Amino acid sequence: MYFLFKVGGGQEQHRLIKDMWNLGHIILFMLLSIIILNMKPLYNKSLIFKFFIITLVSLILGPATEAIQLLVRREFSIHDIANDFIGAYLGLLIYIISNKTKTTTTRFGAGMLALFLLSIGFRDIAPTIVDEIAIYDSFPVLAGFESDAEINRWELVNVRTVRDEQHPISGSHSLKAEYLPATYSSLSLLHMKSDWRGHEQLLFSIYSVNQQNIPFEIKVHDQYHSRTGGGYGDRFNKSIILKQGWNFINIPLDPNRCIS
Known part of the structure; x- marks a missing residue:
């Protein structure tokens, strides 16, 4: 019980x-x-x-x-x-x-x-085990979107997503995300290899179809942050502006080089 x-x-x-x-x-x-x-x-x-x-x-x-x-x-x-x-x-x-x-x-x-x-x-448990193995096999790539199972690694809040072949940066697929009108809309990668020691930077790319510049907030935190109230000062925060076309984001993992 x-x-x-x-x-x-x-x-x-x-x-x-x-x-x-x-x-x-x-x-x-x-x-x-x-x-x-x-x-x-x-x-x-x-x-x-x-x-x-x-x-x-x-x-x-x-x-x-x-x-x-x-x-x-x-x-x-x-x-x-x-x-x-x-x-x-x-x-x-x-x-x-x-x-x-x-x-x-x-x-x-x-x-x-x-x-x-x-x-x-x-x-339920069998596909989860298979995907967990895939997570470790593909590391240091956190998200390549080459399989439908990867979508289940993400938490979506007021966002619609679909795997797309129109704008891949590597491989044959990317993730197309449509942010719906809401006070808070977010797309969060929850399931990944959590130990990033030995790696120097977090790299990801976003293709924006909007002609106007779009403000975008990046947050990185751990489970301890979630359990202790989710304070702003207890996570990595970075504000960027997405321009039309490809945007390449590079976040150093060295805390002495990170700017929150």
Whole structure:
């Protein structure tokens, strides 16, 4: 229960950790299902009746756990409820597989269904693992936009984005960003290799289609900054003017050369 209501709720947690903690729903309901199925009142009941009981319990407890999480500032998630059902049915399939009174064919079929449900349960964590490997393989390039998966590394606030082939600076793609009218619009790279020691500068390029000069604010900060209130003086800040066409920005990583 601790996994559901406490640990995974912090926004500062790494996305891979969040995905792993979301598996807690599957594990919890799988164990709960196995416990229920091994209760004496269900010993002589049919498999269909046991399936009905497990479904009913999931229908009640799944939304209930999500409602309780609202009390600890977690979001109500249909995704988590789906994981609850996956875990409950996995428990039922494990119960069938471990029941030696069932035929070999029945137990084999249950095993295949269990593998299928596991593949659904890992539907989020597997792409995250693949993208995390890609992040380290492509470093020191932080963003090349050569795959759709890279878009998920960014947080968008009042911004629409799409991978584009019209203005690549390297490779075959760039990121086309449309800033929508709002008080604050931002495009933030959240998922990257965080240790930049040994590198001298941060380089990136922006192609502006606007004929007028556009003011642009660059901010660089760490997780500690987010956890301690996000003060202006606790991050790197730089204001630049984007001119029409290509703009090449060079930010020294040496704090003695950086100008905030």
